[in-house]
Amino acid sequence: MAIEILKEKCIGCGLCFKSCPYDAFEFEPYDGNKAGKIAKVNAKCSFCNQCLTACKFGAIKEKAQEAAVDLSAYKNVWVFAEQRDGKLMNVALELIGEGYRLAKEISEDTKVCALLVGDGIDHLAEECFAYGAEAVYMIQDPLLKNFTTDGYTKVIKQAIDEYKPEIVLYGATHIGRDLAPRIAARCNTGLTADCTRLDVKVSSYIDFAKKNTTLDTSTLDPDDPSTGIKQTRPAFGGNLMATIICPKTRPQMSTVRPGVMQKRDKVEGATGEVINVKPEITAADIRTQIVEIVKSAKELVSLTDAEIICSGGRGLGDASGFELIQKFADKVGGVVGSSRAAVDAGWIDHSHQVGQTGTTVKPKIYFACGISGAIQHLAGMQTSDIIVAINKDADAPIMEIADYAIVGDLYKVIPAIIDEWDNAEKMYDASTK
Structure with missing residues (x-):
């Protein structure tokens, strides 16, 4: 796109100068109006279109450019x-x-x-x-x-x-x-x-x-x-x-x-x-100056690099449910994720959110705990190597894509998984002695 100045309408008032954040306007001589000058667009123009509404005389319009590209x-x-x-x-x-x-x-x-x-x-x-x-x-x-x-x-x-x-x-x-x-x-x-x-x-x-x-080949150009x-x-x-x-x-x-x-x-x-x-x-x-770089003191969640993610959703009931999810993640060596519903409810920070409006992840194992499986969430985690879903609703969308679907109360299922994990660790320790 390009910006075109209509010479017969421009009166040289300079309103476009004030509206442009890139200093992309300058004057050039023109005998067709009283001011003896009209606005001209220079190479600094970024086509932001701020000037289109600034001009009160309809002297600026957007012009399509069909540039031939080799x-x-x-x-x-x-x-x-x-x-x-x-x-x-x-x-x-x-x-x-x-x-x-x-x-x-x-x-x-x-x-x-x-x-x-x-x-x-x-x-x-x-x-x-x-x-x-x-x-x-x-x-x-x-x-x-x-x-x-x-x-x-x-x-x-x-x-x-x-x-x-x-x-x-x-x-x-x-x-x-x-x-x-x-x-x-x-x-x-x-x-x-x-x-x-x-x-x-x-x-x-x-x-x-x-x-x-x-296949239809009528629209294909062989050259x-x-x-x-x-x-x-x-x-x-x-x-x-x-x-x-x-x-x-x-x-x-x-x-x-x-x-x-x-x-x-x-x-x-x-x-x-x-x-x-x-x-x-x-x-x-460079129009901005970096005065100081302040890094967050809180622990940042690295969902994209995690091999195991334990995510909680609306099915947790309240924010305290993430204490169990954190315990679960610590036990299996994973990080805590969440659905958008949990973030919107204020139960956990947005940095934990998995999904289309959060972080797209691809871990080796993804535990979906109390997550129904809205399409936005599925778009962000469905390429995980193994998906384990824990939900009371056997017909929840998440259950359809899960490799392992567990129908039950997550507050009973997750502690049982943790206990079995502990037992497996004890057996492994005993076998290596």
Whole structure:
């Protein structure tokens, strides 16, 4: 999209100047009105559309741009390898694995590349290579040591313009959700948020479709050189899954929920190419200043990394029920999760919430205690390796997807499981003596 000034209506009043947060307006001479000047949009415009309602004379309108994009000029899969304090986020490693799969499905020549932004982070390249990255684009500068939206957006946009990746993946973290839409807007491309699945749709699909008589080939272009990805995400409150494509612009961009994709097995000593990208950035480009970083003193819940999660829901009855869930989690070596209903009731902090509006998880074992299984909750945990549901209602939705469904009072079932766990530990100790 673009902003267009209607010269015959602009009176040079300057109202648009005041409404623009990016200083994207300036005056240019014009003899068609009394003021002798009209507003002009410069390169700082981010198409936020604040000016559309500010103009009282209808002199500003939104204009669609059909920019011709050479899709064949774009190649490779990039993964924004998010790091904090010199440590890679787990979702970055998951996405490198997913990016590797996508790259090899596109072609053998397509590479998965990690994009590292920060300062003093050379050591992270080795970890990216170990989990499947074939190249690492390294952007370092003292101004990028801590994340700022302005700084990261500018340098990543510069790198995309120079190297033209076909696909860029971000983790759907607080940083990823802040960064990805800004970069997508500046690249004039689309973004699919909170994806749970990615698939490749390449031009070879045309040949496959022609062989498969059940598929409609009338809309396929045999000369189309592009490689598309089908990006799937929950829609309408999780009641259906929408598959979205970006056929006309590049790069194709997605944010992907942590805990959804599978990490590749780590290969110690793996190497690859490191491309050092010199960023063009100054302190004036960053409108926010980090005065102090205060970390929460409370223990943070790492649901995405947990191998065992014990979650409680409305069936606990009240907040005191989480004391039993905590005891259960401590016994089996897990962490405490919860449903949205328990969080909304004020029984537990939001950091424990599992589901579409919480954290997407993929543990080895997921205990759902007193959770009925709303579709939003199921969307966030149904890929767990083993699901154990404990509920009084045998017809609860959670029971349908559970590997082990226990119908009963959780206040009787969980203590019984803890007792059996204790007995198993005693027997094991006795057998090892």
